[in-house]
Amino acid sequence: MNNEQLHIDTSAAEQKIWSILSTVVDPEVPVLTVLDLGIVREVQINGGEVEVIITPTYTGCPAMDMIAMNIRLAVAEQGYKTVKVTSVLSPAWTTDWITEAGKEKLKQYGIAPPNPKQQVCNDKLFAANEAVQCPHCNSHHTHRISEFGSTACKALYQCDDCKEPFDYFKCH
Amino acid sequence: MTNSLINYTLHLADTTLILSQRNSEWCGHGPILEQDIAITNISLDLLGQARNFYQYAAALKNDGSTEDSLAYLRTEREFKNLLLVEQQNGDWGQTILRQYFFSQYQLLLFQQLQQHSDEQLAAIATKAIKETTYHVRWSSEWVIRLGDGTDESHNRMLHAIDELWRYCGELFEAADYETAMGIDLTSIKQTWTEKVTAVFDEAKLPVPQNVFMQSGGKKGVHTEQLGYILTELQYLQRTYPGAKW
Known part of the structure; x- marks a missing residue:
């Protein structure tokens, strides 16, 4: 839909x-x-x-x-x-229902938009961090600080290149 | 059938509310900021689930009950939550282990409820299952990190198992309303045991054998812990009936 x-x-x-x-x-x-x-x-x-x-x-x-x-x-x-x-x-x-325009707005706002759900919603332990692109410098060299962030919909990441911490709108 | 559906929905509501309340005691006290935020995020998810279940139970009862009256004005013997979730937080390891035992159970239960003929229960389970998946992943990683960590963390996990394992038997003992609703706890028990054993193996923790199991929560017979929780949870509405923010 x-x-x-x-x-x-x-x-x-x-x-x-x-x-x-x-x-x-x-x-x-x-x-x-x-x-x-x-x-x-x-x-x-x-x-x-x-x-x-x-x-x-x-x-x-x-x-x-x-x-x-x-x-x-x-x-x-x-x-x-x-x-x-x-x-x-x-x-x-599901986060797949966020429009493309919405994803772009999120990025402009400094929140990394969700990756497609099917890539990441699983219960595998210590799975490699999903590649989340830094909304500030576009680097893919980022790591997860916490699965749970400032609101129920976000996880906390940090960019390894520009060092900025950022929110990731996690897949759902 | 309606009575069983109401009682079963209340059992699900009470269990998620009480665990949410327990976890929320960590707010501002977590071992590090990110994990403080994680456990309170999980509290919030559970509270949201509880609200959905209470709203549904209130609609089914159709006697003027609301989600608030069901949470704030029922007595200890009316609460049908699992004994596991009312147990004290203890240390971080004990909180983590309680969450892991419960989330692993809830994930399997919700997978089954997704297929249930009651459409609203199926919808709530489907909505919540992704959140529960995050809870399972987070809590099982912590069980492994602590179990296979230092001597201190390993010993604390052994203590946590000692405190909590006896309340896990009840998860799979069907109450009358679960049987009436066609919930198959036998298959859940088998998968739960396999999953827990795999995580415990990785965490270098022993799976207890032949432990006497406590039960009663599903029927409203609780440990002394629940009274303390309700005293705190229900204080405002008991003291100032009908008070609103």
């Missing part, structure tokens, strides 16, 4: 909601919109009620409640009286 496909055949009214959603950002990674993240599944308009169906990124992500509130506010500000945000779990979100 990607956002381009979802836009096809939606009515003009729904298009309007999608364009409002393109202004709602992730409070923890404010360069990414909810569309860049790929968490909006569906927009439905039933009579006067707007329903936005989203999916959580990580199970314990504390930003999800705020994202749902920001979506309600943004849509309400445009004159829609009843706005409902529904969260569905299945199918489970």
